[in-house]
Amino acid sequence: MNVSVWKTKVDEVLKRSGKSKETLLPCLEVIQEACGYIPQEAITYLRENLDVPSIDIYGVITFYGMLTTKEQGKYVIRICDSLPCYLNKSDGVLGVIEKELGIEAGETSADRQFTLEVVPCLGLCDKAPAMMINDKIYGNLTEQSVKKIIAELNC
Amino acid sequence: MVTLTINGKQVTVLEGTSIMNAAKQVHINIPHLCYLEGLEPEYHCRVCGVEIEGEPRLAPSCVRQVSEGMKVQTNSARVRRARRMIVELLLADHYTDCPTCERNQTCELLKLAFELGVKEIRFEGEKPxxxxxETSPAIIRDPNKCVLCGRCVRVCHDVQTVSVIGFVNRGLETMVSTFMENGLGNVECTNCGQCIHVCPVGAIKEKSAVDEVWAALADLEKHVVVQEAPVMRASLGEELGLPAGTLVAGKMHAALRRLGFDTVFETNFSADLTIMEEASELVKRVKEGGVLPQITSCCPGWITFMEHFYPDLIPNVSTCKSPQQMFGALSKTYYAEKAGIDPARIVSVSIMPCTAKKFETQRPEMADSGFQDVDYVLTTRELARMIKEAGIDFASLPDEPAEELMGLYSGAATIFGITGGVMEAALRTAYKLVTGKELEKIDIEPVRGLDGIKTATLNVDGLEVEVAVAHGLGNARKVLDEVRAGKSPYHFIEIMACPGGCAGGGGQPIGFDMALRGIRGQTLYAEDRQLPYRRSHDNPSIKKVYEDYLKEPLGEKSHHLLHTKYTKREVV
Incomplete structure (x- = not known):
């Protein structure tokens, strides 16, 4: 991981928004975007610059489904299991993805192609069940449609 | 002032008062769980909900402020039903191993359920x-029993400013944990144990050494020596059902002998020894232009805190080991020699009000006797449990003295157990060392009491000696930041990690009540007044240990056995 990538972006945020606790989330967002996850050095950098204890930074990271401290695969699949998606059988869809990729929710495939995560509401209730793969939205999923989506990514 | 009505009774209170505190003035205790006096309220639990006329929802009385003409009901059918429901839901996914739980006798959730009349739990939640x-040598956390009240998080962040535990994850997976879930032993935890005191249930407890000590006592090959910290005489009785602040030094010695300890000594003896060394060190620093202010080193919670957060101040910290560790080193050298016992056979046990002492004794450098200097540390609570288990009728025991060689002590040693005590004890002896005369006004009032930071000036032969005392690590930080900035006017600073000092140590009877900690302190001051010796340098056993063994304070042998060094530790 190229450290300078996230550091430059964080410094930009700090310059723009100031070194305060309130700046934590925007900083985490740019790091996640630059690295695909939040590396430990970045947490140390934020602790020192924002004067926020590491545990509180970790608390924020683990609270938000879009942030993670684990290195991610090339494609991050986030499938929603909040109520509207769940009622529209998101668990069945999840089962198919797990079977297709050979990994369980929370895991990354050995070839680092896929990371699968179950996340709370994505705000896509009108298209339930829904998921995101990286920045792209997929809605009204069925067991057949996800098979096709995964197959397309695999080639 | 604001006037409101609570359960039909008019009450006038200061603006900004919470409904819960206003209710206390008309003698109404509103049931609560996550609220705790001494911590900022955060209304996680909603148990303290009350009905306010004209409002559709129940209001959390711990944070809701009073307003003029407000009409509050704390005991309506609706309030009672809501409270019961909340407690029922808390119990629905609570890991209820109550019969074997550490907090069986002191669980606030259990008490609440009983008092609120919860008779059945209609729901079954998923048990975590x-x-x-178990990564820490001092403290075990059991997230399964956690009710997410957040008190431990608040005490760790707001009172101690150590900030190693916090909420992680969300929804049903929310739990209190450490950074990267690495565990308390792998973060900057100072082992102060204040989180244990504020936990309403059994989610945090000390790592017990009771089984190991029973085994040592039963082993005929072993010679088990015991020391008890200064404040034990003021708090052990309380844990065994006597009124708070009962002085039980004599009964404690008797109980320890009946448990089977071979030799009963006193940490108070080594507290006097600490004063001899530490006061000599202070005088040396002042006379020879050493690094000032000198900061006390008795408290292992503070020492770990310093090593993580203020390692640049290592030169300021006294090199004296704590009384526990001085005792440990002497128990396997001086005592072994005097008694003609092979030190390999000696098991050195300490009874401490403290969880951090369990960490301190395992520090690799604490082995100057050639063995681990102190083998096992028991907290006040653990010793009380052993006494109960052995069926000893504590209250009826006769008063027995500790053995003289390392058991005689002065009043200066006794007051180590309360904030300001080490400072007062050190000044009594430092004055003598500098002037050759005894300090006449021996009670140094400005360093007594429960103010977070106390300061005093003492005229020592024309030199105005400036001192400060801080207890609770949040208060310590304020004093230390001054030192770091080079703006500290003090010569000597006492720091204790726990609010109240050892009286409020993490191993003491459960509770976060400062007044109670103060009562324990008063008991210590009372014993100090009635003891034949009130200055460490007057203690005959101290004179003897220097004559027979150590030779002189800061001498070669003292340096080897009684002094130590500190390590810079990382912040993760």
């Missing part, structure tokens, strides 16, 4: 299955 956090 988290791993225990």
């Amino acid at each position: 299955h988290y791993e225990l956090d």
